[in-house]
Amino acid sequence: MTELLKLNNLSRRFGGLQALENVSLSIGAGEVVGLIGPNGAGKTTLVNVITGVHTATGGQVFYQGKDITRYKPYETARIGLARTFQIVQPFPDLTVLDNVTAAALFSRSGFSIRQAQEFALEQLEFVGLFPQANLPAASLTLAMRKRLELAKTLAMRPKLLFLDEVNAGLNSAEVEQAMSLIKKIAATGTTIVLIEHLIKVVVTVCSRIVVLHNGQLISEGDPRQVVNDPKVVEAYLGKRYSQAAKDYLKNAEVSLD
Structure with a gap:
């Protein structure tokens, strides 16, 4: 698999707060x-540093x-790097089409x-x-x-798409629809990094998971x-949600020990 993104000891400090500490990670095309x-x-x-919103203080x-x-x-x-935001803020007085058209014009010079x-x-469809x-x-x-x-991010023709809490605030039916759409985007060959709290979504949609805790990468695979990683269970999942994640994997016919 061709390497698309590589982070080498990436760090970010805000005053006395070490928000990221020596994060090293590779992401392959199509993952x-x-x-x-x-x-x-x-x-x-991490996404803000990668996309230039914040400047890295190291790495x-x-x-x-x-x-x-x-x-x-x-x-x-x-x-080719695009991202969504946790709080969506379209241009409210513009039409849906004009919102997406603006993104298309921004991303490609020479577009009428x-x-x-x-x-x-096409993206709205x-x-x-x-x-x-x-x-x-x-x-x-x-x-x-x-x-x-x-649709706005897709209009920018990304090779790498960061989705930040796209399911936050949605009901269960809307989450199912969002999962289907994420799979549909992935099927086009777009590489996706999905920031998500819903374990069902992560284990169903993602082929690999990366875990951060206190600004450090503590697990990936x-x-x-x-x-099943004890560090992840202790720092984030807890026994209850770890078992729920295993159950989702079983339902997806992934063999577990």
């Missing part, structure tokens, strides 16, 4: 990687073999407005929002706004390895 850990573990900070970020440690957010976006609109409509294209974004439900956020 779906779950990034889990307790609140405050450093998950969103390096390599993307397709190129050092992008000091890139700005707009620069990482234009080379008409070309960007056509491409945006992909995420199931085509019927809402001409509605104001403010009129959408939370689940729809999250799909709009996905396939779902079976991680849910």
Whole structure:
């Protein structure tokens, strides 16, 4: 598998707080990687450092073999890194279509407005929002706004997509729909890093899981390895949720000891 992203001893300090400490990680093209850990573990900070929102205080970020440690957010976006945010904030007075068109225009020089609109409509069809294209974004439900956020990122044609708590606030039926959409995106060949608290989602969708705790990477591997790792059970899952994760894996016909 071709290496797409490599982190080499990546660190970030905010004053006296060591938010990330010497995180080293490789992500291959086409992988779906779950990034889990307790609140405050450093998950969103890690994505922020990779995408240039925060500057690393130590270590390096390599993307397709190129050092992008000091890139700005707009620069990482234009080379193929896209991300969603925990709190979705579309342009409320613009239509759903115009929100996605803006992302398409930003990501590709030479696009006419008409070309960007056509491409945006394709993304809305992909995420199931085509019927809402001409509605104001403010009129959408939370689940729809999250799909709009996905459409905006897809309009940027990412090679690597960070999904930050895309299921937060959704009911069980909406979570199932979101899981199907994530699988659909992965099937296009887009590499995905999924920050998620719902263990069902992580063990069902992800082929590999990475666990952060207190800014440090404490475990990584396939779902079976991680849910059985004593460090992960102690720091994050607890016995109850570890067993729930094993049950989901069993239901998915993954053999466990």
